[in-house]
Amino acid sequence: MSSERAPLVIAHRGASGYRPEHTQAAYELAFALGAVAVEPDIVATRDGVLVVRHENEISGTTDVAAHPEFASRRTSKVIDGVTQSGWFTEDFTWAELSSLRAIERLPGIRQQSATANGLYPILRLSDLIDIIDAQDGLAIMVAEIKHATHFASIGLPLDELFAAETAGWATEDNLIVESFEQTVLRQGRERGVPGRSVFLVEASGAPADLVSRDGASARSYAQHLEADGL
Numbered sequence: 001m002s003s004e005r006a007p008l009v010i011a012h013r014g015a016s017g018y019r020p021e022h023t024q025a026a027y028e029l030a031f032a033l034g035a036v037a038v039e040p041d042i043v044a045t046r047d048g049v050l051v052v053r054h055e056n057e058i059s060g061t062t063d064v065a066a067h068p069e070f071a072s073r074r075t076s077k078v079i080d081g082v083t084q085s086g087w088f089t090e091d092f093t094w095a096e097l098s099s100l101r102a103i104e105r106l107p108g109i110r111q112q113s114a115t116a117n118g119l120y121p122i123l124r125l126s127d128l129i130d131i132i133d134a135q136d137g138l139a140i141m142v143a144e145i146k147h148a149t150h151f152a153s154i155g156l157p158l159d160e161l162f163a164a165e166t167a168g169w170a171t172e173d174n175l176i177v178e179s180f181e182q183t184v185l186r187q188g189r190e191r192g193v194p195g196r197s198v199f200l201v202e203a204s205g206a207p208a209d210l211v212s213r214d215g216a217s218a219r220s221y222a223q224h225l226e227a228d229g230l
Helices: 024-032 068-073 125-133 148-153 158-166 182-190 208-217
Strands: 010-012 037-039 041-044 050-052 075-079 082-086 140-145 175-179 196-199
Touching: 010 024, 024 037, 024 125, 041 158, 050 125, 050 158, 125 140, 125 158, 140 158, 140 182, 148 158, 148 182, 148 208, 158 182, 175 182, 182 196, 182 208
Parallel strands: 010 037, 037 140, 041 140, 140 175, 175 196
Antiparallel strands: 041 050, 075 082
């Protein structure tokens, strides 16, 4: 008998080539197509609700720009050292975000997905957990915690919110947590979040948590891949 393990098929943001990413339709289709795991990006609302969006800046993935009642929320912020302009999840309550609808972020590439613009609401992390639980057999969440240092600086600790949301649900088998910042991964472990932790790296730059702490002397992603960094 072969000891080789079957590959883990992960649907990045759901079946994002066919339906707007991070929607119920995208995740359900991903499982229907044979994915074993789905990969959501996790950010937070002003009232501490975890939602699944590619970024906390949502002008590219929702119809927020078409809502005149939210026009005054458009602003510019520095997120992880990069200036961004638009609408940000942390400036909305969940009740407000629930009125928005998802749109395709890359319509020129994902043309089929773009035909479903405006059809689906955005999801909370709790909604995605319900979708996962509705699947037959083991279904896995590969959760990417986004911009943890930024959210912590405004009183929204993603490690604490994520640990609370997944308590009693997450196991060593159904959860993998990943981030471009090691601090939030360690904090999650300290709070009892089970499953594997994955430190993601970029081709350049340095982790935002280390830049916040160490400034220009922060260890770069490349240095983390050297022998002493590993």
